[in-house]
Amino acid sequence: MLKNLVSILLIMLLAGCSSQYPNQTPVGKQFPTVSGESLSKQDIVIPDDFNNEHSLLLIGYKQDSQFDIDRWLIGLDMSGVSIPTYELPTIQGMAPRMFSTLIDNGMRKGIPKELWAGVITIYKDGDKVQAFTGNENPNNCRVVLINKAGKILYFYDRGFSVSALNQLKVVLAKNK
Numbered sequence: 001m002l003k004n005l006v007s008i009l010l011i012m013l014l015a016g017c018s019s020q021y022p023n024q025t026p027v028g029k030q031f032p033t034v035s036g037e038s039l040s041k042q043d044i045v046i047p048d049d050f051n052n053e054h055s056l057l058l059i060g061y062k063q064d065s066q067f068d069i070d071r072w073l074i075g076l077d078m079s080g081v082s083i084p085t086y087e088l089p090t091i092q093g094m095a096p097r098m099f100s101t102l103i104d105n106g107m108r109k110g111i112p113k114e115l116w117a118g119v120i121t122i123y124k125d126g127d128k129v130q131a132f133t134g135n136e137n138p139n140n141c142r143v144v145l146i147n148k149a150g151k152i153l154y155f156y157d158r159g160f161s162v163s164a165l166n167q168l169k170v171v172l173a174k175n176k
Helices: 002-015 065-078 094-098 100-110 113-118 126-133 162-174
Strands: 034-038 043-046 054-060 085-089 142-147 152-156
Touching (some): 065 085, 065 162
Antiparallel strands (some): 034 043, 142 152
16 A cells, blocks of 8 residues: 555656746747657657658647547548648656556557557657647647658647638648
8 A cells, every 4th residue: 555655656756847848839940850659569750750741740748638639630631631640649757658558558448550550659759849849738739740851831739720720721732
């Protein structure tokens, strides 16, 4: 019992050590090189391993970000936007890395297997990504459109909206 209580307190302490960064607007900048692992257990280096003309990154910093990510995915599907899209659960801190297998297995239980390759968890470089985009309002996903070279063409972090989706479509049309 005491051992479990100490473990819980340690996890809470480590989770409370996460850094806060002001939100940024990184349009025109190079997305940082970060590594992650897909739920299908493939090591991925972002943006280096993305060879598409455009890739859309839906970055979530908390489990509650999934609600916003799902709204973006539905909006993209319903509006006919068809570009490679990746969900990037991006978690900073030592405690999540210690429990990455448990966290990833939990995600695998809730995500159909055919989508696992498009879900890339970022643990080691989580702090790097959060510092780059900012992590205020962490329930909102960060929507990042990059080109083949990793340059950011579009960025949005205020929660799903139809106008933001339409703006993304305009940027895609201009960059064909």
